[in-house]
Amino acid sequence: SYELTQALSVSVALGQTARITCGGDNIGGKNVHWYQQKPGQAPVLVMYRDANRPSGIPERFSGSNSGNMATLSISRAQDGDEADYYCQVWDSNTALFGGGTRLTVL
């Protein structure tokens, strides 16, 4: 079955760019969606179809997807960006989530 691999944690200095990756076999051939989840809250869609921002998501958030890796980038990282981030794809009529990456802003 298809699997998505995410690093457990990523740290970024305040104001710098955070890059959160999601690995999968030829993931570049799939549409990747990204969710942000803050403690005690429901997840929020922050990127859909690789590189599209939903309404209300800051332009600091961007996405890319190629080969075996999809990436969610957050530029000018802020304290409010601290959260768990999950990638998600559809495969064989099943939605699959990566294990999640905890972003810490230093």
Next chain:
Amino acid sequence: EVQLLESGGDILQPGESLRLSCAASGFTFSNFALSWVRQAPGKGLEWVSRISDNGVTSYYADSVKGRFTISRDNSKSTLHLQMNSLRVNDTALYFCVKSRTAWFGDGFDLWGQGTMVIVSS
């Protein structure tokens, strides 16, 4: 206001059954597929099931196939999840989620706050 509101969570013993509900408002319910996604305490997200906009087609994660049944009532803008033969590892916060568009492979753009199911002996 556009929202999903889950209900029905409870504390049960292994083998028991439970029905979750999700009431939708603020959008044309019958135009969108819906799913259930769960999150065990301290763990990541796990997709459980999806139902098409007209309720004809449904899909399930292998972990719940044969035990859970998803359904919807478009006249009442309500989604359900019938959970039978519950196991300890079904313990989780269950989210009702809406697909962003009618396209099957799209992301989930609306999430409820979740309803907690605890299965313990």
